[in-house]
Amino acid sequence: MPSSKAIKSFLPFVIIGLVAALTITIGAMLYRAKRVAAVTMSEEQTVAAQATDSVHARGSADAPVTLEEFGDFQCPPCGRLAGSLQEIEKDYGARLRVIFRNFPFAIHEHAREAAYAAEAAGLQGHFWEMHDLLYREQANWSKTKDVQPLFTSYAGMLGLNLDRFKTDMSSEKVKEKVESDQNRGEALGVKNTPTIFINNQSVPPTSLNPIALRAAIDAALREKKAPE
């Protein structure tokens, strides 16, 4: 039988080993729980996306790769990604089509109003200009208490009819569009923004950077070139 002295010299190492094992196990479980499972859109959901008349898309409709983003205009990671996405769009040209869907979070005070502003600009044919402007100016309007005058001034910068813009921002049509985007996101299991689908396959959050996105687009292009 081991002496009490021997037990005493072993015991701290047993405790340390147990804590190490427990930490690694819990860490792995947390990682598995937090990792967003890859989602593939069903055929029905894909068709529904393309059939919607009011979908905001940039790039050729025949592009081999379609990138669909669910974004929140007040979300800083979405803002950071917006600039990179514009560069990617320029570089891939006709090979890439980008679709934007609104997914405003309630935790962001002005996100819904920003989505309405983009949609109202869209009714005058300037959705993407407002989209780019809102992301570019995110740091400024996010901190403002009353965003309406700022959004109206943005509309002015884009040369929109301001009376119509203000009316459209509070119209049912605009609200329904934002609602419908959000419903689509929820149906696809979107929980975070930005959430990106490339050719109907979700991109994991760890790949939401320019290098990984380009790699995912390249892979989708290769897949299109060499179908099974």
Next chain:
Amino acid sequence: MRSKRATFAPAAVASRSQIVIYSLLGLISLAGLADATYLTAQSLSGETMVCGGSPDCFKVLGSPYAHLGRIPLALVGAIAYFSVFSFAILAAFGYAKVRRFLLITVWSMFAVTLWLLYTQAFILHAFCRYCLFSAAMVFLLAGLIVASRPP
């Protein structure tokens, strides 16, 4: 010739007050370890790069200051807390030689914590509650280290 093992053995029985302090150091480092493990899982899963999961944290943990290259700073923190826990347990069982490592680790963590608090306050202008909890744990560890100094 003395073996290497013999040199790393309980040298003397720690005093009762020292055992209490080392046990407290162990408990506090466990709390810090839990916090850092959570943040590491969050960072590795990509949750800090998106909005929706942890609204208070993505600003801080999604920033470049939260990584050392590709390694999340939270992982480095978890290793540091685990080291403090290990040294505290060993010290409580009379391994007096680890006290020096305990001091070095805690004071290094203290210095890094001050830098991180400065970064959150003056560079990022955002505070992450998990990071503040970790800072509180490090301050407690440093306080206990000061208290455990032999007269």
